[in-house]
Amino acid sequence: MQDPLIIAGRHFQSRLFLGTGKFPSTAALASAIESSGTEMVTVALRRVDLSAEEDILDAIDPERVLLLTNTSGAVDAGEAIRLARLARAAGLPEWIKLEVTPDPRYLLPDPVETLRAAEVLCGEGFTVLPYVNADPVLCKRLQEVGCATVMPLGSWIGSNQGLRTKAALEIIVEQSLVPVVVDAGIGAPSQAAEAMELGADAVLVNTAIGTAGDPAAMALAFRLAVEAGRAGLRAGLAGVGREAAASSPLTGFLA
Amino acid sequence: MTPVSIELESRPTGLAPGTAAADLAATDLAGLRRLVDSAGDVAVERALAGGRGGPRPLADFAALLSPAAAGRLEEMARRAHETTVRRFGRTIHLFAPLYLSNECVSTCDYCGFSAGNQIARRTLSPDEVLAEALELRSRGLRHLLLVAGEHARIVSKDYLVECVQVLAPHVPSIAVEVQVWDTETYRRLVGAGCDGLVVYQETYDRGTYARVHRKGKKRNYDWRLGAPDRGAAAGMRRLGIGALLGLHHDWRLEALGLAAHAQALVRRWWRCEVSLSLPRLRPAAGGFEPADPVGDADFVQLLCALRLLLPDVGISLSTRESPALRDALVRLGVTQMSAGSHTEPGGYAEPSEADPQFEISDTRSPAEVAGVLRAAGYDPVWKDWERT
Numbered sequence: 001m002q003d004p005l006i007i008a009g010r011h012f013q014s015r016l017f018l019g020t021g022k023f024p025s026t027a028a029l030a031s032a033i034e035s036s037g038t039e040m041v042t043v044a045l046r047r048v049d050l051s052a053e054e055d056i057l058d059a060i061d062p063e064r065v066l067l068l069t070n071t072s073g074a075v076d077a078g079e080a081i082r083l084a085r086l087a088r089a090a091g092l093p094e095w096i097k098l099e100v101t102p103d104p105r106y107l108l109p110d111p112v113e114t115l116r117a118a119e120v121l122c123g124e125g126f127t128v129l130p131y132v133n134a135d136p137v138l139c140k141r142l143q144e145v146g147c148a149t150v151m152p153l154g155s156w157i158g159s160n161q162g163l164r165t166k167a168a169l170e171i172i173v174e175q176s177l178v179p180v181v182v183d184a185g186i187g188a189p190s191q192a193a194e195a196m197e198l199g200a201d202a203v204l205v206n207t208a209i210g211t212a213g214d215p216a217a218m219a220l221a222f223r224l225a226v227e228a229g230r231a232g233l234r235a236g237l238a239g240v241g242r243e244a245a246a247s248s249p250l251t252g253f254l255a
Numbered sequence: 256m257t258p259v260s261i262e263l264e265s266r267p268t269g270l271a272p273g274t275a276a277a278d279l280a281a282t283d284l285a286g287l288r289r290l291v292d293s294a295g296d297v298a299v300e301r302a303l304a305g306g307r308g309g310p311r312p313l314a315d316f317a318a319l320l321s322p323a324a325a326g327r328l329e330e331m332a333r334r335a336h337e338t339t340v341r342r343f344g345r346t347i348h349l350f351a352p353l354y355l356s357n358e359c360v361s362t363c364d365y366c367g368f369s370a371g372n373q374i375a376r377r378t379l380s381p382d383e384v385l386a387e388a389l390e391l392r393s394r395g396l397r398h399l400l401l402v403a404g405e406h407a408r409i410v411s412k413d414y415l416v417e418c419v420q421v422l423a424p425h426v427p428s429i430a431v432e433v434q435v436w437d438t439e440t441y442r443r444l445v446g447a448g449c450d451g452l453v454v455y456q457e458t459y460d461r462g463t464y465a466r467v468h469r470k471g472k473k474r475n476y477d478w479r480l481g482a483p484d485r486g487a488a489a490g491m492r493r494l495g496i497g498a499l500l501g502l503h504h505d506w507r508l509e510a511l512g513l514a515a516h517a518q519a520l521v522r523r524w525w526r527c528e529v530s531l532s533l534p535r536l537r538p539a540a541g542g543f544e545p546a547d548p549v550g551d552a553d554f555v556q557l558l559c560a561l562r563l564l565l566p567d568v569g570i571s572l573s574t575r576e577s578p579a580l581r582d583a584l585v586r587l588g589v590t591q592m593s594a595g596s597h598t599e600p601g602g603y604a605e606p607s608e609a610d611p612q613f614e615i616s617d618t619r620s621p622a623e624v625a626g627v628l629r630a631a632g633y634d635p636v637w638k639d640w641e642r643t
Contacts, residue, residue: 140525175525250332253583254552 003234005201007179008095008127008148010066014039015196016226017068017181018219019206020056021047028215030059036219040066042097042204045083046073050090068129070097076110077117084121096121097151098130107157111138115145122146131183134165136172143178150176151204153184154195158207160187163194173199189225196229270477274484275519282515284459287317288508294321303330305563316514319560320507328556335559335588338566345633348569348591349621350398351391352432354600355379355418357609359404361434361471365457365502365536365543367598367612368404370470374610377600378409381421388422390604394595394621397638398428400453402598402612405434405473412440416447423448428640430493434472435482441489448642452486453495454479455532459512463503480516487524494520495571497532500554501545510557517561517568530569530591533557537575537613551580555587562588574617578627581617585631594624 005012018041023029033041041060048069049055060067069087074080077100084096098121100113109132121128127148132138134152142150152172155161162185163169173180179201186192187208195203205222212218270277290298294317302315302324318324319331356378359368367374379387388399401418403410410433419429430451431444441452458464461476468474483494498513500506513531520529535554536545549557561570571591572584581592596615601607619627625635 175522177522250336250583250586251329251555253579254328254555 003230005179007129012039012202013037014223014226015202015230016192016223017041017183017202017204018209019204020044020059020210021206022210023215024210026054026056026059029056029210031216032209032219033059033065035216035223036209037223038065038219040068040095042068042070042206044072045069045087045092048090048092066095067093068095068097069093070099070131071117072099072101072107074100074117075102075113076100077113077120080113080117081120084117084126085124088126094125095127095148096129098128098147101157109133109153111135114138115141118142118147119145129181134168134172136168136175139172139176139180143176147178149179149181149201151181151183154182154191155185157184159185160208161185162187162191163198166194166198169195169200170198189221192222193225193229193232196226197233199233202226270481271484273523274481275516275523276477276480276484278519278523279459279480279512279516282313282519284508284511284515287313287511287515288505290314290317291320291507291511294318295323299324299327302563303327303334313511313515313518313564316560316564317511319563320510320557324560325552325556328552328559331556331559331563332587335562336586338562339588339590342566343590346636347585347589347628347633348398348636348639349396349594349625350400350428350430350591351394351396351593351603351621352400352402352573352596352598353384353387353391354598354602354612355384355401355403355415355433356406356410357404357600357612358406358409359471360407361405361473362469363457363471363473364467364469365499367610375608377607377609379600381414381417383601383604384418385421385425386604387601388426392425395625395637396595396621397426398430398640399426400430400432400451400593402432403434405471407434407472410434412436412443416443419444419447419449423642427638427642430495432495435479436485438485438489441486441491445490450491450640450642451493451495452483452491453497453532454482454486455497455499455534456480456512456516457497457499458502459498459509459516460503460505467502483520484523487520487527491527493528493530494524495530495532495569496520497534497571499536500533500549501536501547504547506547506549506553506557510560514561514564517565521565521568528569529565529567530571531561531565532571532573533561534573534575537616555584558584558588574615575613576616578617578619582627582631585628585633592624594619594621 014037018038020043071080071083080100100110101107129149130142131151139150155164181202182195182200183204186205192203209218298318302318357368362370429449432453498509569590572589574596599607599609599611628635
């Protein structure tokens with residue numbers, strides 16, 4: 001049964017995206033990418049060295065996996081915009097994960113700079129996937145300026161705390177007219193399944209896989225969890241039951 | 256006679272993508288209607304258990320319209336009541352319709368203003384409109400709905416804009432329920448001080464729509480369906496939609512169309528407040544009789560189902576319904592009521608010779624209605640907007 005995810009007109013069979021930081025080696029990354037079945041990975045442009053003999057990009061087969069350059073490290077809109085333009089000039093795909101994180105401790109995204117950068121980059125023809133806090137109104141604003149998705153965090157980058165923003169994520173899922181990718185803080189396969197069950201279109205996972213004892217095995221576990229969560233949603237998850245109780249006759253007047 | 260401009264005569268058919276109208280057209284209403292018939296206790300139970308607190312899917316709504324759900328009406332009512340109180344509090348917003356004109360060039364079987372009807376026609380001057388508004392203000396009303404028949408020359412864009420301009424300094428919230436216009440005209444109305452647009456599709460069934468709208472620009476179903484989208488794009492803050500229950504023989508199909516339209520508007524126009532209305536056909540000049548009038552129990556079931564489907568959408572109740580029913584419905588999901596209404600132009604400041612659009616059933620004054628609301632433990636809200 002076909003259930004493709006469509007972002008900016010491009011079809012994805014896999015709803016698991018991978019971040020590429022924190023892996024112990026390029027080989028480990030390549031192996032994890034393989035077992036995850038992912039079709040899109042993010043790479044921080046600041047990590048890319050096209051002049052080096054060996055580079056993180058070697059782990060990525062561009063025929064099978066779309067490279068999503070991210071602007072991590074940018075502290076304001078200007079830096080993020082320049083990074084995106086650098087990626088374009090270097091011949092990388094014009095898909096940008098917009099990440100503007102002036103706070104190096106929690107790596108929380110700056111909403112004002114992110115929106116500003118998104119507006120400029122969308123105007124310049126980039127396919128923009130913005131990383132933001134789980135702010136429903138901000139997500140609507142980003143969609144309005146032309147972002148291809150919204151990427152609200154589940155919890156802080158690297159915290160593995162799961163969906164601490166779940167209530168807000170539910171609103172974002174309900175209101176969004178573009179795909180919703182839960183990104184950051186997903187620490188276990190069950191949390192990835194949970195994100196899919198609440199209606200997210202995809203998840204992006206980095207730390208939980210990159211820092212696992214066996215990244216490739218963990219990548220496979222996440223792959224199964226994302227598929228399971230999505231399948232459960234489509235099969236029609238039962239709602240939480242509520243007690244029934246008859247009390248004051250609101251409709252007695254009809255008798 | 257000034258010729259009506261050609262641009263108004265030939266409106267495009269078809270629906271613009273990215274609009275609630277297009278979303279509605281892509282909805283499988285027939286399939287949902289079949290779900291209503293096939294829904295048993297399991298489907299109803301699932302629908303009542305509901306989701307995470309947000310809007311529910313249309314499939315659940317279909318189950319709540321079923322005969323199986325009718326057997327659980329009290330429970331539906333309780334949930335609808337709780338949902339409404341949680342979202343809106345124990346408040347009812349009061350408003351009054353202000354009829355500007357009963358001139359009309361369209362022929363619609365069900366309406367007292369229909370072009371063929373021999374009725375006393377009248378159009379208020381902007382000064383007379385102001386006098387009406389000030390009279391309503393003295394009765395407490397701060398939220399007015401300007402209504403008019405469809406006559407592009409007499410009830411022109413310029414006339415409507417002027418009426419809004421004249422009223423704006425005195426009336427905190429103004430909505431219009433008039434012939435449908437293009438986005439630019441809606442922008443002018445918004446600029447003049449209008450914050451709400453009400454457009455009833457009347458019936459979502461295209462066959463019935465074609466049958467009851469015999470002549471006039473109102474025959475263009477698509478253009479009418481797209482009006483709330485154009486209003487929202489123009490900056491209207493409130494969108495009101497509705498269906499005339501009894502026009503189409505199958506009220507459940509009508510309900511599905513209305514619900515899907517409301518849901519699509521909420522989804523497409525996130526800054527807007529959407530409300531809906533379910534007027535049941537009343538005796539009017541022209542003598543139109545609904546083939547299958549909607550009974551009270553079905554009406555209540557529909558109201559509760561809508562409230563459960565759309566927890567954030569306003570539900571408006573007019574004076575077409577009897578006092579007893581209106582009072583009972585206050586606790587079942589209604590959030591806005593008109594009061595002390597006159598549906599003939601000029602009926603407030605002094606008795607008017609013009610003929611009304613339909614017979615009112617609840618003739619109580621705004622003060623009386625407010626008293627009943629308070630006695631029921633509800634707060635009548637007269638003003639809820641400030642123009643900036």
